[in-house]
Amino acid sequence: xxxxxxxxxxxxxxxxxxxxxxxxxxxxxxxxxxxxxxxxxxxxxxxxxxxxxxxxxxxxxxxxxxxxxxxxxxxxxxxxxxxxxxxxxxxxxxxxxxxxxxxxxxxxxxxxxxxxxxxxxxxxxxxxxxxxxxxxxxxxxxxxxxxxxxxxxxxxxxxxxxxxxxxxxxxxxxxxxxxxxxxxxxxxxxxx
Amino acid sequence: xxxxxxxxxxxxxxxxxxxxxxxxxxxxxxxxxxxxxxxxxxxxxxxxxxxxxxxxxxxxxxxxxxxxxxxxxxxxxxxxxxxxxxxxxxxxxxxxxxxxxxxxxxxxxxxxxxxxxxxxxxxxxxxxxxxxxxxxxxxxxxxxxxxxxxxxxxxxxxxxxxxxxxxxxxxxxxxxxxxxxxxxxxxxxxxxxxxxxxxxxxxxxxxxxxxxxxxxxxxxxxxxxxxxxxxxxxxxxxxxxxxxxxxxxxxxxxxxxxxxxxxxxxxxxxxxxxxxxxxxxxxxxxxxxxxxxxxxxxxxxxxxxxxxxxxxxxxxxxxxxxxxxxxxxxxxxxxxxxxxxxxxxxxxxxxxxxxxxxxxxxxxxxxxxxxxxxxxxxxxxxxxxxxxxxxxxxxxxxxxxxxxxxxxxxxxxxxxxxxxxxxxxxxxxxxxxx
Amino acid sequence: xxxxxxxxxxxxxxxxxxxxxxxxxxxxxxxxxxxxxxxxxxxxxxxxxxxxxxxxxxxxxxxxxxxxxxxxxxxxxxxxxxxxxxxxxxxxxxxxxxxxxxxxxxxxxxxxxxxxxxxxxxxxxxxxxxxxxxxxxxxxxxxxxxxxxxxxxxxxxxxxxxxxxxxxxxxxxxxxxxxxxxxxxxxxxxxxxxxxxxxxxxxxxxxxxxxxxxxxxxxxxxxxxxxxxxxxxxxxxxxxxxxxxxxxxxxxxxxxxxxxxxxxxxxxxxxxxxxxxxxxxxxxxxxxxxxxxxxxxxxxxxxxxxxxxxxxxxxxxxxxxxxxx
Ligand code: NA
Ligand code: NA
Numbered sequence: 042x043x044x045x046x047x048x049x050x051x052x053x054x055x056x057x058x059x060x061x062x063x064x065x066x067x068x069x070x071x072x073x074x075x076x077x078x079x080x081x082x083x084x085x086x087x088x089x090x091x092x093x094x095x096x097x098x099x100x101x102x103x104x105x106x107x108x109x110x111x112x113x114x115x116x117x118x119x120x121x122x123x124x125x126x127x128x129x130x131x132x133x134x135x136x137x138x139x140x141x142x143x144x145x146x147x148x149x150x151x152x153x154x155x156x157x158x159x160x161x162x163x164x165x166x167x168x169x170x171x172x173x174x175x176x177x178x179x180x181x182x183x184x185x186x187x188x189x190x191x192x193x194x195x196x197x198x199x200x201x202x203x204x205x206x207x208x209x210x211x212x213x214x215x216x217x218x219x220x221x222x223x224x225x226x227x228x229x230x231x232x233x
Numbered sequence: 234x235x236x237x238x239x240x241x242x243x244x245x246x247x248x249x250x251x252x253x254x255x256x257x258x259x260x261x262x263x264x265x266x267x268x269x270x271x272x273x274x275x276x277x278x279x280x281x282x283x284x285x286x287x288x289x290x291x292x293x294x295x296x297x298x299x300x301x302x303x304x305x306x307x308x309x310x311x312x313x314x315x316x317x318x319x320x321x322x323x324x325x326x327x328x329x330x331x332x333x334x335x336x337x338x339x340x341x342x343x344x345x346x347x348x349x350x351x352x353x354x355x356x357x358x359x360x361x362x363x364x365x366x367x368x369x370x371x372x373x374x375x376x377x378x379x380x381x382x383x384x385x386x387x388x389x390x391x392x393x394x395x396x397x398x399x400x401x402x403x404x405x406x407x408x409x410x411x412x413x414x415x416x417x418x419x420x421x422x423x424x425x426x427x428x429x430x431x432x433x434x435x436x437x438x439x440x441x442x443x444x445x446x447x448x449x450x451x452x453x454x455x456x457x458x459x460x461x462x463x464x465x466x467x468x469x470x471x472x473x474x475x476x477x478x479x480x481x482x483x484x485x486x487x488x489x490x491x492x493x494x495x496x497x498x499x500x501x502x503x504x505x506x507x508x509x510x511x512x513x514x515x516x517x518x519x520x521x522x523x524x525x526x527x528x529x530x531x532x533x534x535x536x537x538x539x540x541x542x543x544x545x546x547x548x549x550x551x552x553x554x555x556x557x558x559x560x561x562x563x564x565x566x567x568x569x570x571x572x573x574x575x576x577x578x579x580x581x582x583x584x585x586x587x588x589x590x591x592x593x594x595x596x597x598x599x600x601x602x603x604x605x606x607x608x609x610x611x612x613x614x615x616x617x618x619x620x621x622x623x624x625x626x627x628x629x630x631x632x633x634x635x636x637x638x639x640x641x642x643x644x645x646x647x648x649x650x651x652x653x654x655x656x657x658x659x660x661x662x663x664x665x666x667x
Numbered sequence: 668x669x670x671x672x673x674x675x676x677x678x679x680x681x682x683x684x685x686x687x688x689x690x691x692x693x694x695x696x697x698x699x700x701x702x703x704x705x706x707x708x709x710x711x712x713x714x715x716x717x718x719x720x721x722x723x724x725x726x727x728x729x730x731x732x733x734x735x736x737x738x739x740x741x742x743x744x745x746x747x748x749x750x751x752x753x754x755x756x757x758x759x760x761x762x763x764x765x766x767x768x769x770x771x772x773x774x775x776x777x778x779x780x781x782x783x784x785x786x787x788x789x790x791x792x793x794x795x796x797x798x799x800x801x802x803x804x805x806x807x808x809x810x811x812x813x814x815x816x817x818x819x820x821x822x823x824x825x826x827x828x829x830x831x832x833x834x835x836x837x838x839x840x841x842x843x844x845x846x847x848x849x850x851x852x853x854x855x856x857x858x859x860x861x862x863x864x865x866x867x868x869x870x871x872x873x874x875x876x877x878x879x880x881x882x883x884x885x886x887x888x889x890x891x892x893x894x895x896x897x898x899x900x901x902x903x904x905x906x907x908x909x910x911x912x913x914x915x916x917x918x919x920x921x922x923x924x925x926x927x928x929x930x931x932x933x934x935x936x937x938x939x940x941x942x943x944x945x946x947x948x949x950x951x952x953x954x955x956x957x958x959x960x961x962x963x964x965x966x967x968x969x970x971x972x973x974x975x976x977x978x979x980x981x982x983x984x985x986x987x988x989x990x991x992x
Pocket of ligand 2: 567568569570607608609610611612613614615616
């Protein structure tokens, strides 16, 4: 599973750069409108496409980094065996959602191809194009979530301790440790 | 059409799955899929793809990853830390000293960050070592950080308000402006409580920091410049008519990049760290939204919001009674649910009730956000409590809970004020947008 | 057993239209004598987005939908032909165009989306609200005007204006703050959206009628026998007539209310300046339509089906006296 994090990180970085690119595009639109009384007529539309793509391309990394919100109030108080079962169920349920979303996303894109649908905006974007990128992201997310679920199921049979460590809800101390690390990254001598 | 009882069973099923550790997005989706398959037939279930695409294409949602990115860049370029230092120079001699810094710094950080948890983590990491070294009593220190940080979702920008606006078709620009006055007033009430508590009980305060010479203090004020510039760009862009709220978020990102470059903190490594964190968090939030909107689609056709509206209308005779009922409802479930999940799971059902009683949607957005702030610091599930305790890393969590408790009362007083004086929220947006 | 009909209605903001829909659907069983159980919700209440309408009808997710044809044409530009920008400049002309196109429209809908036309009707004339001094159409040259379709952008560019894209919910603040100088919508929609609070000049040049429709999924339709179908058609014809009447009456009232004239009975009164249209303005619109709008539609529509403009020329074109070359 560790190997999957490399492409997941690349996917997230690509999504991050496109967010920065989008900001530049919107900045240009605002400046054009204000200063030159002109408009690109489509920065808003691009924004929608970028956001749609963030879900799939970021969803994979969120899965591997266990960033999908879970409520662990009860979970933490359960015996390890039961907790392992619930953690595996959680991984499965996420894979089910991601898989179904990817399949239905694919069907939506196929319809756009069949109808030759165009965005009803001045850009007249052929809808299949942004939807293809969206579906690629969703397919990647679904594959990662499915791999994680299968791995969790295997661990349920083989090593429940490892299952709880790797697929349990992210504990707060883990999150805080990361916050601390990022503080020291930026030379956190503050607060004197 | 289904009745209120079936709807409540569905709600209980969803909460049950969440408490058994099913990821929030998946729990919302599974309940929706079950409802669609059992009550409405396969075509409704199969609409998930097209529905998700349309939901994500809503331009108002574009601002969510952009505001997160903006906060991440500011954080990773060390601007939050320097901001705390420059504020602490000026309030160290007020009764309550650094305790005021926590609230003020939270308020300033809130003006550039859309999230309370990020605010708590940042201010906590910076403030707690300083407070411990000066001998402040832990409870009050912890409570002031946990509570102060909740301002992050009330003072604009606010991710919770964007989500509320997107789900209810309410103007984000108005919601942002409506949060300003209540946010400042709440900050003042927090400061007032700190001043009062430290008058009554002077030993909660530690040793005052040595006063720095005026020149140095003035020089260090430059630490406040980045958040002020960003706030000016974002809110000024909206106010002056250069940009819509979403566009303003993009301008904020560009300004943050420029400021980081000026501070010589801009690097590809830093950007990549910010991207990873932003995309991970955004994907998580957006996935929850996709699932919540699908649930909205399914239960809307099933008639759940309509049934619940009839139920509440039968129980409450006036808008005031409805609001008291909703306050009670959110206080209770706010103890157990994380705020984003709570908002997306309840808005589809609660908003029709709000409309039914003729309550102003912008005002209700502010009201709801303040109740979310309460939820952030009420046990057993209060994210800010845990974040602050986590940053502290020692001692019992009951210190944080008790320290935050009086602030819950202050927030409830704020809710009462808001009900008594709706203009607190509505005056500014009405002035600006007419 | 009652026949269940799952209905997605128009947008809940359009209160007068919703009221008519709601009343007609509530009374459907009584009016037709058929035992139908209608589950009616405005589309935004159930989270349906307007552009998805044709796909949701085809899949059978909904039995009957109120469809915003401009938005739904995303999946087939042919349908946009019923009300192309600049073609029908008043409701009488629009009704002629709609009736001429209804047959080919319905055939296409049945063949491609497994759905049938029940009603076709307009929101009302789409006119200009500007926050800028305007004496004639010439004065919108150089102004930023909100556009939401390719044809609209082509028209605005032909007028020398700058089209800008904005979400509908952003238009009011954008007009107020000068992000845009003009917005285009019907007199009633603009009035209920309080646009006159943030605009000063009302230009009553109608660029389209914003045609809507009620369509029924064919599988749902074929559950009824011939006599029931006739009864349903009669009932929906009555709803269509209600909605045309609303478009005529309400919009005239709204124009008077927007511009501070009497009688102003069903809308909020404002004091916008009513710009007087000249024959030159009308001519300019016609020229832009033939020169800029129709060629764009020809290209997109013929790309999907080669006989698109030929069909249009034989129907709408013949009715209004226009021809796409
Ligand atoms: Na904020
Ligand atoms: Na809580």
